[in-house]
Amino acid sequence: xxxxxxxxxASLSATVLVALVVKWGWPTFQNNCLYKGVKAAGxxxxxxxxxxxxxxxxxxxxxxxxxxxxxxxxxxxxxDGKKSERKFSYKGTIFGxxxxxxxxxxKGVGFDTGTYVFTVQNDHKTMIGMAxxxxxxxxxxxxxxxxxxxxxx
Numbered sequence: 001x002x003x004x005x006x007x008x009x010a011s012l013s014a015t016v017l018v019a020l021v022v023k024w025g026w027p028t029f030q031n032n033c034l035y036k037g038v039k040a041a042g043x044x045x046x047x048x049x050x051x052x053x054x055x056x057x058x059x060x061x062x063x064x065x066x067x068x069x070x071x072x073x074x075x076x077x078x079x080d081g082k083k084s085e086r087k088f089s090y091k092g093t094i095f096g097x098x099x100x101x102x103x104x105x106x107k108g109v110g111f112d113t114g115t116y117v118f119t120v121q122n123d124h125k126t127m128i129g130m131a132x133x134x135x136x137x138x139x140x141x142x143x144x145x146x147x148x149x150x151x152x153x
Contacts, residue, residue: 031066038120040064040099044127044148046073050081060090060148067094069101079144090116099127112136118148125150 041064045056060073075086092101097120105112114133121128127148135142 031068033066035066037067038094038097038099039124040069040094040120040127043151045151046075047147047149048079049145050079054147055081059151062090064094068092069094069099071101073103086112088112092116099129103133116146118146 041062044060044062046058046060047054048057049055055077057077058073058075060071062069062071069090069092071090073088073090075084075088078084078086087106088103089106090101090103092099094100099116099118099120101116101118103114103116112133114131116129116131118127118129120126129146129148130143131146132141132143134140
């Protein structure tokens with residue numbers, strides 16, 4: 001009878017171990033160690049087109065582990081061109097040559113949130129895409145083009 005219970009416990013333990021490896025261990029290893037996709041880590045200038053001119057509105061710093069990406073930014077100019085010191089945090093993923101980031105203002109949860117979706121260009125020094133967020137002054141969802149340019153270090 002004791003052997004039967006030892007067999008049941010061993011079977012359950014093996015099932016849990018296999019489930020952990022399949023659901024968590026192997027995907028984590030694959031993402032962290034075997035990722036061969038686009039590298040987007042580093043500092044990037046946030047460039048916007050305002051009145052027909054390219055304006056650097058801030059800087060974003062990104063860290064990357066496999067296809068997962070996170071970071072923070074400081075916006076030095078508002079959309080109307082006034083000086084600003086707004087800080088944002090980012091979290092997202094990379095799929096192929098597309099970088100998708102969700103952002104949130106450091107002032108608080110839900111205060112100012114939105115998304116960036118970028119396509120990494122062939123030079124790996126430029127990302128072109130769109131920022132989508134709730135425009136307070138417009139009181140509606142706004143989508144504007146953004147360009148990220150790699151800061152040479």
